[in-house]
Amino acid sequence: MRRSEDEVRAEALRQKIIGLGETSHRKSYYPQLQEQIDELHATLKALQDSENKYRTLIENVNVGIFRSDIKEKGRLIQANPAMCRILGYEDEGAILEADPDDFYQDPQDRRVIIAELKKEGKIKDKKVRMRLRSGGTILGSMTLTALYDDKGDISLVDGVIEDITEKEMKEEALRQANKKWNLLSSITRHDINNQAMVLDGYLTLAMERTNDPEVRKLLSKARSSVQSIERHVAFAKDYQDIGINAPRWFDLRESLINALIPLDKASLSVKLEVDDYTIFADPMIGKVFYNLAQNVVRHSKGSVLVISTKEEDGHLVLSFQDNGVGIRDKSRLFMRSNSTSGFGLFLSKEILSITGVDIRETGEAGKGARFEIIFAEGQHRSSAASQGLPKE
Numbered sequence: 001m002r003r004s005e006d007e008v009r010a011e012a013l014r015q016k017i018i019g020l021g022e023t024s025h026r027k028s029y030y031p032q033l034q035e036q037i038d039e040l041h042a043t044l045k046a047l048q049d050s051e052n053k054y055r056t057l058i059e060n061v062n063v064g065i066f067r068s069d070i071k072e073k074g075r076l077i078q079a080n081p082a083m084c085r086i087l088g089y090e091d092e093g094a095i096l097e098a099d100p101d102d103f104y105q106d107p108q109d110r111r112v113i114i115a116e117l118k119k120e121g122k123i124k125d126k127k128v129r130m131r132l133r134s135g136g137t138i139l140g141s142m143t144l145t146a147l148y149d150d151k152g153d154i155s156l157v158d159g160v161i162e163d164i165t166e167k168e169m170k171e172e173a174l175r176q177a178n179k180k181w182n183l184l185s186s187i188t189r190h191d192i193n194n195q196a197m198v199l200d201g202y203l204t205l206a207m208e209r210t211n212d213p214e215v216r217k218l219l220s221k222a223r224s225s226v227q228s229i230e231r232h233v234a235f236a237k238d239y240q241d242i243g244i245n246a247p248r249w250f251d252l253r254e255s256l257i258n259a260l261i262p263l264d265k266a267s268l269s270v271k272l273e274v275d276d277y278t279i280f281a282d283p284m285i286g287k288v289f290y291n292l293a294q295n296v297v298r299h300s301k302g303s304v305l306v307i308s309t310k311e312e313d314g315h316l317v318l319s320f321q322d323n324g325v326g327i328r329d330k331s332r333l334f335m336r337s338n339s340t341s342g343f344g345l346f347l348s349k350e351i352l353s354i355t356g357v358d359i360r361e362t363g364e365a366g367k368g369a370r371f372e373i374i375f376a377e378g379q380h381r382s383s384a385a386s387q388g389l390p391k392e
Helices: 005-018 027-060 081-087 092-096 107-120 165-208 213-241 252-259 285-300 340-353
Strands: 064-069 075-079 122-131 137-148 154-163 248-251 269-273 277-281 304-312 315-322 358-361 370-375 380-382
Touching: 064 081, 075 092, 081 092, 081 122, 081 154, 107 122, 107 137, 107 154, 137 165, 165 213, 213 340, 248 252, 252 269, 252 277, 252 285, 285 315, 285 340, 285 370, 340 358
Parallel strands: 269 304
Antiparallel strands: 064 075, 064 154, 122 137, 137 154, 248 277, 277 380, 304 315, 315 370, 358 370
C-alpha cells in the first residue's frame, strides 16, 4: 500500500531523530541505545517486583509497622494493616487521622519515649500501655528508630510495635506457678530435713544403748538410708535452682578461685594454669567447678589437681586433671545415681547444658581423671575482647 506524504515525512523525521537515516552519522549508536533501553526496562521491572514483595511483606506481617512525622506532632504518615488491627482502627486512613496521644493509655508515656529517642536515636523493646480505639488497653513492645534531616534534627520516626499482652499474662502466670512451687518445695524440704535429723538422732542413741552387733549393723544401715535421704533433698534444692537466674558473663579465673574457697586445701593441692577469659554460663557455674574439685578428694584419691585452659578450633577447653587412680568404668559417669559422685557430675552436666556447654572425661585409668569443659565459639572471650563486660 502506497504511504501518504505525511507518513513518509514522519518516518523520515523519526529516522533522523534516532540516528537510523542513511546519511546519519549516529546510525551505529542505535544497537547500544536499544540495549540501554532494554536494561532500563529490566531494572524498572526488577524494582517494581521488589517493591511489590516489600509491600506484601509489610502488609502480611503480624507486627505493627509505622512511620510518623515528628515535625507534625508525631502524626502517622504510614501504617501497615497489623498496626491498624492492633490498635483497633478499620484501615490506614482512619489511623492516620488519629491524634498520636490517643494511642497511649497515659499520653505522658509518649513524651518520655520521644525524649529518650532524641537522646539515644533508637529505642528497643520498650514496654508501654497502649490505648485501643474502643477504649480498652493492651501491653505493647515498641522499637523506634529516628531518621534525621540534613540539619541533624529528627524528622521521621520508623517504628515496630507488637501486642505482647497475652504473652505477658502467660509469663506472669508461669512466674506465679513457679513461685508457689518453689515455696512448697522449700517448705517440704525443710520438713523432711527436720524429720531426718530427728530420726538420725534417735538411731544414734539406739546404737549407743545396744551392744548387740546384729542390731548395731541394722541401725547403721538405717542411718545410711537417712543420710541418703538428706543427700536427695540437697540435690533437689540444687536442681531446682538451675536456670532460675539468667546466664551471664563471668571472669573465669575469679569464678574458679571463689568456687574453690570451701575446698580442703590440706588434702588437695590446686594449681591454676588458666589464661584470662570470660565465659558465658549459668550463675551456678561455681558449683560445677567445686563438684569437679571435690570429686578428686572423695573418689579419685588424688593429691594434686591442675586446672588449665587451651583453645582448640575456636573452642575453649577448661581441663581438671588430677594425679589419682583415674576412672575405669565411664559408662554411667554423668548419669544420676545414688552416690554423691553421681549427684555431683549429673548436676554439673545439667548446669552446663543450660548454655549449651559440654563436658567430657578423657583421662586414663591409673593415670588420673581428666574432666574437660568445652566452651564453644561465642561462649568465651579472651581478656582483650571482653573489656567492659560485667563480671561475677
